[in-house]
Amino acid sequence: MPGATSFYRCAGPNCGILRQQNDRWWLMWTSFAEFNQPVLYLTPWNDEIAQNEGTLHVCGELCVQRLQSQFMGNIRAAQLRRSTA
Ligand SMILES: [Zn+2]
Numbered sequence: 113m114p115g116a117t118s119f120y121r122c123a124g125p126n127c128g129i130l131r132q133q134n135d136r137w138w139l140m141w142t143s144f145a146e147f148n149q150p151v152l153y154l155t156p157w158n159d160e161i162a163q164n165e166g167t168l169h170v171c172g173e174l175c176v177q178r179l180q181s182q183f184m185g186n187i188r189a190a191q192l193r194r195s196t197a
Contacts, residue, residue, distance in 0.1 A: 119131075120137070120162065120169040121169065122137075122169060122170055122171035122175055123140075123168035123169055123170055123175070123179065124170055124171060124174070124175025124176075124178050124179060125175075125178050125179070125182065127171060127175050127178075129171055131169060131171070135157075135171070136156070136157065137157045137169060137170060137171055137172070138154060138155070138156060138157060138169075138170040138171075138172070138173075138176055139153075139154070139155050139156070139157060139158060139161050139162055139167050139168065139169060139170065140152065140153060140154050140155075140167070140168040140170055140176065140179055140180075141153050141164070141166050141167045141168060142166075142183065150183070150187060152180060152183045154176060154180075
């Protein structure tokens with residue numbers, strides 16, 4: 113179904129803009145599997161990867177930085193919870 117997958121919203125906090133054709137967006141995702149701890153992946157837009165489950169679609173550098181900050185904050189918070197448990 114052409115076009116059905118072409119609506120992407122930025123995953124950045126308080127952003128959510130729609131991707132236009134030819135926008136130079138970024139893709140981010142996290143994975144635990146490869147190194148047995150959380151890893152954050154960042155790569156330039158790729159139509160195939162964009163359709164993968166769990167992939168975040170990101171409009172630009174600022175939103176990438178916000179999501180990276182969230183990722184790091186979540187890990188620190190989890191570490192704190194563990195160390196005070
Ligand atoms: Zn954005």
